[in-house]
Amino acid sequence: MNKTVTINLGGIVFHIDEDAYQKLSRYFDAIKRSLNNSSGQDEIIKDIEMRVSELLGEKLLSDKHVIGLKEIDEMIAVMGQPEDYIIEDEPQSETRYTAYKKSKKLYRDKDKGMIGGVAAGLGHYFGIDVVWIRVIMLLLLFGAGTGVLAYIILWIATPEAKTTSEKLEMTGEPVTISSIEKKVREEFDSVSEKFKNVDYDKFGNQIKTGADKLAGSLSEIITNMFKVFAKFLGVILIITGLTVLFFLFVGIFTLGTGIFIEFPWTEFINAGNFTDYPIWVFGLLMFLAVGIPFFFLTLLGFRLLSPNIKSIGSIAKYTLLALWILAIAALISIGIQQASEVAYEGKTVQKENLNIQSTDTLQIKFKYNEYYTKDIDDNDNFRFVQDASNNQLIYSNNIRFEILKTDEKAPFIQIERMARGASFQEAKKRAEKIQYGFKLERNQLLLDNYLLSSIKDKFRDQEVAIYLYLPEGTLFKVDESVQHYDESDDEFFNLHFSSNDYIYKVNTTQVKCLNCPENENEYGDVETGITEDITGNDTIVTTTVKVNGEVVTVNQSSKKGLTINKEGVIIKK
Template sequence: MNKTVNINIGGLFFHIDEDAFQKLSRYFDAIKRSLSNSSGKEEIMKDIEMRVAELLTEKQKSDKHVINLKDVDEVIVVMGQPEDYRIDDDATEAKTDFNYTNRRKKLYRDKDNGLIGGVCTGLGHYFGIDAVWIKILFLILAFTSFGLLAYIILWIATPKAVTTSEKLEMTGEPVTISNIEKKVREEFDSVSNKIKNANYDEMGNQVKYGAERAANGLGDVIMRVFGAFAKVLGVFVLLFSSFALLGVLIASVILIFSSTLPANTILNNITTPIGLETPLWIQGVLFLIALGIPLFFLIILGLKILVTNLKSIGNIAKYSLLAIWIIAVGVLVSLGINEATQRAFEGKSVKKEVLNLLPNDTLHIKFVSNDFFSKNVSEYREFMFTQDSTKKEVIYSNQISFEIKSTDKPQAYLQIEKLADGKSFSEANQRAEKINYGFKMVGNQLILDNYLLTNIENKYRDQKVELYLYLPKGTLFVADETVQNYDESDNEFFNLHYSSDKYTYRVEETQVKCLDCPKDENEYNDVPNGIQTEDINVTEENDSVKTVSVKINGKEVINTKSGKKSKLTISPDGVVIKSE
């Protein structure tokens, strides 16, 4: 049975068995001898004793725990052997420093400063770069299996820096008295304060001590997890704000130099939030300031999350940028209000054009484009600043809508409504009247322009043309395939069938009916008795033509004289609508 001894180390009392006490005493004596010719020996020894006391405190499982040889051996492994502290004289120290310049760093994991396993921090020490860049690299590679696998392999294969000498080798510092003292002080400052301020009476309570250690351990784990999450968040903030700032910069440069672009390309493809009342180069500058400055501060925030000791840009720069941003936002708000007032009222100009259409004619409707502005009738442009054939600057737009409606009047007519916005009704009406729109009637064909024009001095204020074709009851018409691009008729009244542009429609009192659409496509294709066509053969007798009459349900539907074979299309009420 070994005797126990009560000793005081670093201000703390411990129960230690005699063998462990002797080994610990020899350990301290050996360290003192290795520092016998060094200045600051007492201060270094004091720090070493405090560190040993802190490590022995962690070994205590209760207030009755006795320090044994195993505990002392484990402490010595952490603290290092006396040879780690031995430097005989100044000459030896100088020699050590000289020889160290030819020594290479050793790769260790820096668990003390690392977030998870200390791999990135150890690599940072080894390669002499900030560990945050290595962490960013691993986060980027984490999206692939290689990054995670590489980190796990390094974690397993790389030893952890435990002793003082290993920590010095990890950072590439020479093992000198000054460096040992510096390293010991760095590790013991917080421990020293904790020990000096500790309540030693309470440390004897095993339950409370165990609870405190568990809580501290859990808190440490939580802080590390949230710390790692914060680093990941910082990377995403940094990447997002950087790419967004690059996009804002490119867009702003395009706006600023838009006047030098060929054919005002920027004007033909975008509509800015504050309209075209303000020159585009001014909009570009304001856009860059209003969005660029907040994104710049987000980049700074992301860097601060990743680099804890990042230097500030200074209060003068911060407040200057803030003032510039406030001014830019204020100007943008003012311009936005001005833009809203420019479009506060809608004006209208209405014109009716009677169509010379005979009662038995079938009206053919189509839209056409202007080859000078567009070769494709289906191409759509909300607006475009361009020149006409006379080199006059104009605004070109395809904002055209078309509707078919029924009328009680005996003659078909086209109602053209031109609309535009303005800051007053008077200005809006004047701008609407200055819209140029054309159409023409050729025989039984209604040819409509698919575009409008207005002079550039009228400014773009949502100019558009709405066409309303009023047709009397019984009117037959055919809609060209181009009509589907502009038709906005109420489907309950006129349902345009896109499967063919050869179908014939007839205007009824409440709706337009398709007369020759397939039954599976149109429920209103309802010729009586299922009769749609009849072949009529007429023969000549003695150079005279035989008169033929065709009747459906006792009602005569045709009386014709012909010497040819005819194909008739008959409407539901027995009227011939097509004769071929």
């Protein structure tokens, strides 16, 4: 059993076992000895430590992961042994360079840049002279101004190459001990050379320094502005993400899942569930499908507020991504099943003759059930109720009414019950179970304004269509309750809502109102005559209406003190 040592390497804390720690220490001691006479030794050591820290950090599986000899050997295989490298003026052989060649990474090169180093970094990445990159930027600048936006986005998104390792990665050079030492020595020699020639380059450097200061100030201002914007955006993302996640979490337990507790609306949701999957499955899938993207948005918000915050790790990221893909696929599959459950419509037809005399005036009225509601205007297409035996039912006012003409001698009513299902047979069976009633009392046709279905049949667009077929010459009156359900063709029957006393007659091509006011009647010429008889305290007003040669008399009673104007409208004196 080996001891574990905690070290801080390149700003990152590592747990390393004793054998691995001793080997790493010997490795750094050998590097220091090989660089004993090198210029810029401290800078080289610092860059090497940063590179070693980066390589070992990639191997961490968790915060408690312990670095062993295996990880140290793999790191040394990449970095190389100090004695394997000899710094010479001539370039390395192609074989050695190829062995440690790494792909380029995109960084901003502020050393060779004019403003933020974006163009110089792109030049390194694509292997193009920076002049051509700047020319392209200028062309985009004058082409709808997209160059400025692209430059700003790249400036924000692309990190600056600060360390020697990052500068080597920017140019595609291998990040090894030899390359790091060589790069540092080149920079050190470059700085020394500038100091030697400072007298010769004095005036030129002053101009360049002034431009660099101006560019640096502008760069700093823009950078700070975007940093503030990034912080603000991070707060918005955190608030939005956490709010959505909270409501999704609450929704899992309150959307009728039935896992822990039954809520009052559980049955309501189950009735609308067209598949056999339990509701909690929908809640869980929706939580994953919607919650995972908002979870990552929340993490992005925290990263914008605090860039140094630690990532959740690749394993967690890929696991959440896999769960999200599975949730989306499952929801699509369930959606297809939901649609297939209502793909077909089935119906049953009930026809009954109405036993009324041809001289009678048919009265048509919709009635409601006081057990389920207290108002004829209380309409609902989907509601749970209980009958007198405490059986749960689905209550709906999904009723359609239409008046049609028939060539048969007697009037009749046709009731069509309709529902949907996964097949015609299933839909028809569900339609047969719809409870709907009507009755004829003398000359009054009373129609239920509701239908009932068993909760076991669930909600499948249950509907009742009522077709009243009347022969030519039939007289009828319509109660005001009919207006909520009437869907008759206006070209055949135009219902007037202003009175329950209007008398309608079925003619050859259309239904005509015999006693509607002239300003409401659209059919034929109307002649109106009015007489007034006074008996005691009451006034009996007799209105005679002549429509296309047919005379109809309507009596109206009112209190004394009312009169009739020339248009036949009763008004107060």
